[in-house]
Amino acid sequence: MVRIDREAVPATVVAAVPALAAAVTGRRRLGAVLGLLPVGVALFFRDPERGPDRGAVDEDTVLSPADGKVMYAGPGQEGVAPEGEWQQVSIFLSAFDVHINRAPYGGRLREVTYRPGRWLAAYKHESAHLNERTDLVIEREVRGEQRVVHFRQIVGLMARRVVTTVESGEELTTGQRIGLMKFGSRMDVFVPPSANLLVSAGDRVVAGETVIARWPSPGGVA
Missing domain, CATH: 2.70.70 (Glucose Permease (Domain IIA))
Incomplete structure (x- = not known):
């Protein structure tokens, strides 16, 4: 499961507005396409677990x-x-x-x-x-x-x-x-x-x- 940083919430909500507007007005296909925008915005804030690529991290x-x-x-x-x-x-x-x-x-x-x-x-x-x-x-x-x-x-x-x-x-x-x-x-x-x-x-x-x-x-x- 991809971890998403909480900073994503306001930006994702704003990005979802066009899709919601299209859905409410009955333009479902357009809404489906626009629905990709908030997904992309949310993924921008992805926060994967990380570790060093070689050897142990030390004081040097x-x-x-x-x-x-x-x-x-x-x-x-x-x-x-x-x-x-x-x-x-x-x-x-x-x-x-x-x-x-x-x-x-x-x-x-x-x-x-x-x-x-x-x-x-x-x-x-x-x-x-x-x-x-x-x-x-x-x-x-x-x-x-x-x-x-x-x-x-x-x-x-x-x-x-x-x-x-x-x-x-x-x-x-x-x-x-x-x-x-x-x-x-x-x-x-x-x-x-x-x-x-x-x-x-x-x-x-x-x-x-x-x-x-x-x-x-x-x-x-x-």
Whole structure:
């Protein structure tokens, strides 16, 4: 059985209105066709159970926070990455991807900052700092090193609302659900240079399963 997030309720109800109107006025065939719309909207909010795609999740593992296609993987881009030195992974979510977002890394959620903005196409470079978005910052101490992972929910041309269900001060586990973005959007993840990126532009990633970065183990192997 497919689990549907509760955020689906208002959107599905609105999508069902044309079908109900057609049925009430006796246009049953049209109503049947229009009845596919609320089904499609509800499926947009599907929330499958997820687990890592290889090995156990440990303190050195960073998972993808979203389903989609990697648009960029490399050094932090000017005008996109937070101040400082970062490695960056940017993921584009189409309307057909699962839009439930997950924490890429476990630790204390130090910061949750919502910023209103525009609705440019999420694949555009400037969408990272002009569009409506929420920035989340997780910190965790590992082997004496204070690690910080910064990630960002960004709405796009179709997505007009970002939903964040966690709050500053919470302790998150790697892969935990943290919210969603409605109808096509973008996720950016920023990790310190000490972590190795394991994905490249063009790769498909799955939230809560695909390992996108990893810190070297104590033995020096990533």
